[in-house]
Amino acid sequence: NSIEKGSFTWSSPSNIALIKYWGKKEHQIPENPSVSFTLDNCKTTTTLGFTKKENQDDFSFDVFLDGDKKDDFKPKIETFFKRIEVYLPFLRNYHFKIETSNTFPHSSGIASSASGMSALTMCLMSIEKLLMEPYGTLIKAERSLTDDFFIQKASFLARLGSGSACRSLEGDLVVWGKHSEIDGSSDLFGIKYPFKVHENFKNYQDTILLVDKGEKQVSSTVGHNLMYGHPFAQERFKQAHKNLSNLIEVFKEGDLDTFIEIVEGEALTLHAMMMTSMPYFILMKPNTLEIINKIWSFRQATNSKVCFTLDAGANVHLLYPENECEQVCEFVKNELVAFCQKGQYINDKIGFGAKQL
């Protein structure tokens, strides 16, 4: 092809799973379906510059985070490129400059893999689209290269970078993994939640309490692998399907009490799987538990529907309806900030996915 150089910029958000993905088969195929809220403020912006090169033997790229060269990010991206080069054959033809920045503090314990991998993938898809342009009419006639196809392929590729990244491209709710009640759901890519969602969930809020900003002792890759041969794995995978079926009903009816039960149960089950694997490990910190207990007391004392969920770490996500913003903000300031590292927390809400800048 004749394109010598160029650059694309995309921003892509993080997401928070309500039904958790924990355990995978080969090729990043999840053992169970998951569903997540796409976030709005917590995002990665990536500019991908590309320049044609002579030698096509190796991948060639440099990575910068906030302007600083980051060679320690290279192995993960190299692995990603190896996995996706069959789908994006131009990867060895260019030298890439990957410049990335996050809206949330680096190593705040908020995973940047979903937002980072999805932003990079969208940049790569923009290059693919550009290179395809001369063949546009032919392709359109053959398989209609619509936005849907673009986003589906992007999600498919992002999954190969980091599983949960495939749920960050769209909003506001994304399902990844085959589920009998959701037509079009797939283990290979995320899809927008296809059913109507009750207005109770409109603009749902997520306040992220930063409990521990340290590096995780156990990576999610290691954690997923510990589900092989885990004594409770098969029951857990079944439970995720059942919880998703129940959540579909909750989204239809707007029943926030059942929502709380499912979401908090999923978070604790995720951590229970970690505590019962071999080797076992604990990612929650004492302050994680202090916060959970405070939330439970607060719900008992008020009519609030605030609930928590957890990622693979110690931070706590507070989920609550928009009309509780004031009440929950007060609660955070008065009772929870004390348990956050350096008093840090991030107010976020449901968002709508990746954007080209």
Ligand code: PMV
């Ligand atoms: O995308 P990964 O491989 O980092 O796994 C993420 C797993 C959890 O965040 C714990 C759950 C989820 O579904 O996002």
